[in-house]
Amino acid sequence: MLRGLLLLLWALLAFGPAWFARDLDTTVAGWPLNYWLCAQGAVFGFIAIVAIHARAGRGREDAAPGAHGRLHRIFGLYVLCLLAFLAAMALAERGGLPRPWIGAIFLFSSLALYAGIGIFCRTSDAREYYVAGRSVPPIYNGMATAADWMSAASFISLAGGLYLQGFSGMPGQAGGLAYILGWTGGFCLVALLIAPALRRAEIYTVPDYFAQRFGGRWPRVLAALAAVLCSFTYVVAQIYGVGLIASRLTGVQFEIGILLGLGGVLVCSFLGGMRAVTWTQVAQYVILILAFLIPVSWLAYKQLGNPAAPFVYGPQLGQIAVREAELAAAPAERAVLAEFARRAAAYEALLRDVPAALTRERLHAQQRLQQLRAASASDAELREASRALNALPPTEQAARERWTRAMAEMHERARALGGVAPMATPFGGRPDGTPAERAAFSTARLNFLALMLCLMLGTAGLPHLLTRFFTTPSVAGARSSVAWSLLFISLLYIAAPALAVLVKHEVLSELVGKSFDDLPAWIAQWARVDPALVSVADVNGDRILQFAEIRLGADIIMLATPEIGGLPYVIAGLVAAGGLAAALSTADGLLLTMGNAFAHDLYLQSGRRRVGAIYSVVFSKFALLMVALAAAYVAAWRSADILYLVTASFSLAASTFFPALVAGILWRRTSRAGVVAGMLAGAGVTLGYMLAHHPVVRGWTGFVGPGWWFGIQPAAAGVFGLAAATVAITSASFLSRRSGL
Structure with missing residues (x-):
């Protein structure tokens, strides 16, 4: 009983x-x-x-x-x-x-x-x-x-x-x-x-x-x-x-x-x-x-x-919700999302004909390397071009897998807030909205x-x-x-x-809006351990860090908390x-x-x-x-x-x-x-x-x-x-x- x-x-x-x-x-x-x-x-x-x-x-x-x-x-x-x-x-x-x-x-x-x-x-x-x-x-x-x-x-x-x-x-x-x-x-x-x-x-x-x-x-x-x-x-x-x-x-x-x-x-x-x-x-x-x-x-x-x-952390949820709404409407954030959508479309184009796309990408990388050699480019430029050539997928199957993953990632990051879910919203859609919602x-x-x-x-x-x-x-x-x-x-x-x-409150208040030249050292240190854990990139070219430009893996939040909190x-x-x-x-x-x-x-x-x-x-x-x-x-x-x-x-x-x-x-x-x-x-x-x-x-x-x-x-x-x-x-x-x- x-x-x-x-x-x-x-x-x-x-x-x-x-x-x-x-x-x-x-x-x-x-x-x-x-x-x-x-x-x-x-x-x-x-x-x-x-x-x-x-x-x-x-x-x-x-x-x-x-x-x-x-x-x-x-x-x-x-x-x-x-x-x-x-x-x-x-x-x-x-x-x-x-x-x-x-x-x-x-x-x-x-x-x-x-x-x-x-x-x-x-x-x-x-x-x-x-x-x-x-x-x-x-x-x-x-x-x-x-x-x-x-x-x-x-x-x-x-x-x-x-x-x-x-x-x-x-x-x-x-x-x-x-x-x-x-x-x-x-x-x-x-x-x-x-x-x-x-x-x-x-x-x-x-x-x-x-x-x-x-x-x-x-x-x-x-x-x-x-x-x-x-x-x-x-x-x-x-x-x-x-x-x-x-x-x-x-x-x-x-x-x-x-x-x-x-x-x-x-x-x-x-x-x-x-x-x-x-x-x-x-x-x-x-x-x-x-x-x-x-x-x-x-x-x-x-x-x-x-x-x-x-x-005591309950009030922070309300502040985060307000900041998330502001970011969703910010022009700079939207520009970042648009760039991710453009990159996703580029990968979609590559996947339409993988053999031809891989041949074209390899030929372009080889021509680029030859042009740099002919122009007596610096060693750094030559190494970069050589790395780009070697980084290309070796087979059509590998290319399909890599480009498919990259396309999925770009589609995800093209969503609102760079693919990060709103903190306190239970479930997507709306129970009283359109049929799709x-x-x-x-x-x-x-x-x-x-x-x-x-x-x-x-x-x-x-x-x-x-x-x-x-x-x-x-x-x-x-x-x-x-x-x-x-x-x-x-x-x-x-x-x-x-x-x-x-x-998340710390990231929104202390990192977002900061110059790329002033980012804390822990970002580069963890990126060296594994780029999948932390990555930031100036996607819209304004040298200001937007929220959608930050990519944090789930495995980094706890490990980097002491450095995030100082x-x-x-x-x-x-x-x-x-x-x-x-x-x-x-x-x-x-x-x-x-x-x-x-x-x-x-x-x-x-x-x-x-x-x-x-x-x-x-x-x-x-x-x-x-x-x-x-x-x-x-x-x-x-x-x-x-x-x-x-x-x-x-x-x-x-x-x-x-x-x-x-x-x-x-x-x-x-x-x-x-x-x-x-x-x-x-x-x-x-x-x-x-x-x-x-x-x-x-x-x-x-x-x-x-x-x-x-x-x-x-x-x-x-x-x-x-x-x-x-x-x-x-x-x-x-x-x-x-x-x-």
């Missing part, structure tokens, strides 16, 4: 504010009510739900009070040492310590801390390696889960996504506050439906549950393969974030930064498994939460005179709700998160651990919208260390999940390959190493931004794991054939929809095909996989029961 009421309350909090966002368009105490409900109000409600559920099932803790007291003293000493280290670094900066030295100290001291914990917690005991001996107190497991959960997507990209996508995203990419609602609301489903049941099963991995519940080989095998698929997509994003931060801190190449961070990951997860990962993640949580809250508090104090950022509004709201649903169900189905709740001493401890996890996570999640709003460089080092902690903590959990899936669930549990516990741990470590190297190789491609990769993994988990887990837990008639059919259908439909609409895949295959189904964007493909999995599980379970299978 209680669980049913809490689920109903969850549904109202999750979907009510989003569905009625336009109807709640009023201001209360300086806050837009719809924005506050989606950014904070619903989150507070989710915390109350999991807290009530945990209290209702509270039991006696298994660990002795003395052991908890010792852990509390160690944790307190660690926090004091961390604060003393930050104070010492601040004094060293004031004393003239060079910035490269500060960055290197933050990087290597962080890695040394995590490596030290990994070495101290090394183990070959299977119970310690897989589930940390089931002895982690709920409050510390909550911290570890929060660190595991707040990946590079949450720490690095979430505020940037809110900056670019505003309340509800853009026509080509839903998002905005859907991430806040989805990633916090999903913990209600973890607490109410999944975590207690899995903890009660006394298992090591999520595929273990499928083998225990349904028997046979295929449920375990498919669950293990799905765990690898979801986790690999996710871990590539984390390792990309590691490379990004390490290269910024030390100045080394991006690929070298990946290897440096990967070493820190492997020392923890390779030596000590879940035992080492748990206590490393506790240490990482403290670093990342301080690194996030200090800059946003500073910006709030600078702009509003109050450091309590999540509770009504359709745009309906599609935007549908995509917002679909993405939010995928994130919630994916949260409740991701194996690396669920495995964390196997480490508590009891089922009651698992419930309590979920409540602590959501509380610790929400400290960052209610601050992320504040950061996005404050940074904080000491030691805070920039702390933010980078926090981003590194977020990426490494999640990568630890993901690599451990994949290594265990390959070794424990696929190799050692198949056929006659049953070995002792020590050999099982050895095989898991070897598999973890291989997966880590493969993920680092893929991350070096820089194939997509962090937020997109993570969103894809959530859609896969929502369609593959969630329906199978819930059916197995709540419906006794679920059969082995049903769960196998459900996982195959869910993964197949989700992957198929994503790949069929991915620009690169379409470029390779030449496939055009139909448009989006019901206007749903590929990031939310999990809704179709979820429906397919539900139908497959239900149908196959009934059919198999009737046939006696």
Whole structure:
């Protein structure tokens, strides 16, 4: 009865504010009510739900009070040492310590801390390696889960996504506050439906549950393969974030930064498994939460005179809306948008006949180089012309892909505000406008709700998160651990919208309208790390920076916040260390999940390959190493931004794991054939929809095909996989029961 009421309350909090966002368009105490409900109000409600559920099932803790007291003293000493280290670094900066030295100290001291914990917690005991001996107190497991959960997507990209996508995203990419609602609301489903049941099963991995519940080989095998698929997509994003931060801190190449961070990951997860990962993640949580809250508090104090950022940034939303309206009507801004539209048309012309266009472009570049040589031009001009020739696509296929991406980017930047969504406007279009405006509004709201649903169900189905709740001493401890996890996570999640709003206000007031000759140094510094992160160009030729001329990637907003706000460089080092902690903590959990899936669930549990516990741990470590190297190789491609990769993994988990887990837990008639059919259908439909609409895949295959189904964007493909999995599980379970299978 209680669980049913809490689920109903969850549904109202999750979907009510989003569905009625336009109807709640009023201001209360300086806050837009719809924005506050989606950014904070619903989150507070989710915390109350999991807290009530945990209290209702509270039991006696298994660990002795003395052991908890010792852990509390160690944790307190660690926090004091961390604060003393930050104070010492601040004094060293004031004393003239060079910035490269500060960055290197933050990087290597962080890695040394995590490596030290990994070495101290090394183990070959299977119970310690897989589930940390089931002895982690709920409050510390909550911290570890929060660190595991707040990946590079949450720490690095979430505020940037809110900056670019505003309340509800853009026509080509839903998002905005859907991430806040989805990633916090999903913990209600973890607490109410999944975590207690899995903890009660006394298992090591999520595929273990499928083998225990349904028997046979295929449920375990498919669950293990799905765990690898979801986790690999996710871990590539984390390792990309590691490379990004390490290269910024030390100045080394991006690929070298990946290897440096990967070493820190492997020392923890390779030596000590879940035992080492748990206590490393506790240490990482403290670093990342301080690194996030200090800059946003500073910006709030600078702009509003109050450091309590999540509770005071509401008035800035109104100022941003006024400034956005001014920019939309400014002639200089319109001139920039017109130039982007002209460039998009030029790429369209090239794509009409790619072979002829490529030949023409190559001939023009060659003639230009010959003319410069004949005229005895300077070395700089010759190098520039030679680079232009070498930069041309080598093949027609490469040219088509490059020009298609460039055309899409120019079309996007030709939209109002350079393609950046208005900060506080819920959904595009108008519910009371023309038929086209009504359709745009309906599609935007549908995509917002679909993405939010995928994130919630994916949260409740991701194996690396669920495995964390196997480490508590009891089922009651698992419930309590979920409540602590959501509380610790929400400290960052209610601050992320504040950061996005404050940074946008800072950009609009301090950067826009400034001369190109007076731009701050951080723009050029980050552009050298990766031009996709920051780029500015004098598009209309007036030497004044317009808002549409600024291109900020989602992954830069948080990392550059200390420099945007004028904080000491030691805070920039702390933010980078926090981003590194977020990426490494999640990568630890993901690599451990994949290594265990390959070794424990696929190799050692198949056929006659049953070995002792020590050999099982050895095989898991070897598999973890291989997966880590493969993920680092893929991350070096820089194939997509962090937020997109993570969103894809959530859609896969929502369609593959969630329906199978819930059916197995709540419906006794679920059969082995049903769960196998459900996982195959869910993964197949989700992957198929994503790949069929991915620009690169379409470029390779030449496939055009139909448009989006019901206007749903590929990031939310999990809704179709979820429906397919539900139908497959239900149908196959009934059919198999009737046939006696």
